[in-house]
Amino acid sequence: MTTTNGVLTVGAAADLLFDNTGVRLTAWDGSASGPADGLRMHIESQRGLNYLLTAPGSLGLARAYLHDEVSLPDINEGDPYEVLKGLEDGLRARVPQLRGIPTLMRFAATHRWQVPRLPAEETPSRTRRMAAGLAHGKRRDAAAIAHHYDVSNRFYERVLGPSMAYTCATYPSADATLQAAQEAKFDLVCRKLGLEPGMRLLDVGCGWGGMVRHAVAHYGVTALGVTLSAAQAGYAAAQIEREGLSGRAEIRRADYRDVTESGFDAVSSIGLTEHVGPGNYPGYFAFLRARLVDGGRLLNHCITRPDNGHRSIPERGFINRYVFPDGGLTGSGDIVRAAEDAGLEVRHHENLREHYALTCRDWCANLSTHWNECVAEAGRSTARVWGLYLAGSRLAFERNRIQLHQVLLTRTTSQGRSGFGLATLFPEKAPRLR
Numbered sequence: 001m002t003t004t005n006g007v008l009t010v011g012a013a014a015d016l017l018f019d020n021t022g023v024r025l026t027a028w029d030g031s032a033s034g035p036a037d038g039l040r041m042h043i044e045s046q047r048g049l050n051y052l053l054t055a056p057g058s059l060g061l062a063r064a065y066l067h068d069e070v071s072l073p074d075i076n077e078g079d080p081y082e083v084l085k086g087l088e089d090g091l092r093a094r095v096p097q098l099r100g101i102p103t104l105m106r107f108a109a110t111h112r113w114q115v116p117r118l119p120a121e122e123t124p125s126r127t128r129r130m131a132a133g134l135a136h137g138k139r140r141d142a143a144a145i146a147h148h149y150d151v152s153n154r155f156y157e158r159v160l161g162p163s164m165a166y167t168c169a170t171y172p173s174a175d176a177t178l179q180a181a182q183e184a185k186f187d188l189v190c191r192k193l194g195l196e197p198g199m200r201l202l203d204v205g206c207g208w209g210g211m212v213r214h215a216v217a218h219y220g221v222t223a224l225g226v227t228l229s230a231a232q233a234g235y236a237a238a239q240i241e242r243e244g245l246s247g248r249a250e251i252r253r254a255d256y257r258d259v260t261e262s263g264f265d266a267v268s269s270i271g272l273t274e275h276v277g278p279g280n281y282p283g284y285f286a287f288l289r290a291r292l293v294d295g296g297r298l299l300n301h302c303i304t305r306p307d308n309g310h311r312s313i314p315e316r317g318f319i320n321r322y323v324f325p326d327g328g329l330t331g332s333g334d335i336v337r338a339a340e341d342a343g344l345e346v347r348h349h350e351n352l353r354e355h356y357a358l359t360c361r362d363w364c365a366n367l368s369t370h371w372n373e374c375v376a377e378a379g380r381s382t383a384r385v386w387g388l389y390l391a392g393s394r395l396a397f398e399r400n401r402i403q404l405h406q407v408l409l410t411r412t413t414s415q416g417r418s419g420f421g422l423a424t425l426f427p428e429k430a431p432r433l434r
Contacts, residue, residue: 009031042071217243224259285341299406302404303356347409356393367387
């Protein structure tokens with residue numbers, strides 16, 4: 001067993017901890033592990049090892065990578081999908097044999113000094129965030145939304161493309177463009193909601209206003225969109241003015257819970273539920289039901305887990321610390337249960353998991369293409385976080401670790417009037433009104 005001054009080398013420790021079939025792991029101490037022609041990963045220093053030891057998994061790797069304490073020479077920083085896939089497939093954890101455990105314990109005791117300085121992009125732990133109020137209180141939700149969505153509108157324009165839609169697109173064909181797929185998504189939601197001229201639509205968590213503008217321009221509705229993000233609200237309002245939709249569309253910077261109006265014919269919620277938290281689903285669905293007329297429809301579109309046994313994002317995980325502080329995911333069964341218990345009737349339910357993998361692929365391609373511009377706009381570390389996040393999400397959608405569900409609901413009356421006829425499919429074509 002290879003040692004340096006009696007201490008196990010990094011490469012030797014890796015041989016005990018991993019079944020390494022595809023990664024060439026090297027370290028500053030001159031040791032190595034894995035095949036010579038494998039995907040290259042180099043631990044630059046003792047500090048880099050400390051990042052990995054004090055937060056095993058994706059969080060420690062991200063911390064070390066953002067501080068350049070771990071280098072990945074084969075990586076495309078804007079689209080690190082191939083590297084993440086290679087690490088996952090080629091570096092699999094193994095249970096150490098009993099005789100190796102004392103050696104590994106000495107190795108950890110020697111190297112595990114303290115958590116090094118954390119990257120500035122990392123949010124504090126959930127416990128420390130308590131100073132900003134209880135999870136999913138209005139003040140703390142506003143801070144969490146600002147962390148994620150107020151990066152820079154110019155940055156998002158480069159990554160998301162002209163649609164500025166930051167939710168799962170639906171691809172009408174394998175070779176469809178991202179822009180066409182986002183248009184198809186908005187149109188699918190409009191058709192599921194049965195929108196017609198003269199109806200009133202409420203879009204909660206409206207983002208940069210894509211759904212509001214599409215519904216008003218192509219379906220003749222009047223619409224109110226609400227978002228907690230100041231950057232999104234300003235952008236969406238300007239776009240509405242530019243497209244000549246003022247008077248029929250309004251964007252309001254507000255918590256969805258502050259909407260006092262009711263009597264809406266339809267409500268769309270595209271990508272908001274992830275921020276609500278599973279424990280708040282009952283109040284969330286009850287609130288949205290109260291905004292609807294009898295027979296009105298609600299389309300809930302959100303990321304889910306493939307099971308109903310997990311109700312939050314791990315506290316010490318990369319996503320919680322860098323992307324969605326206070327976020328929560330659970331299975332679609334929990335969503336359906338909460339909606340039904342709130343008095344809504346489920347009329348349609350589908351999983352668009354593969355479509356979200358393609359969406360993340362195209363966002364990564366945009367980030368890679370505009371890498372220098374994105375770095376100049378938001379900083380290298382933030383751009384790196386987004387590359388890791390989007391590529392990792394693509395892999396997770398592909399491998400069914402997360403899903404994307406659209407659930408169509410209606411406020412059915414006590415007499416059983418749902419607002420649906422006998423048709424089982426949604427109309428194929430959208431009216432083009434403008």
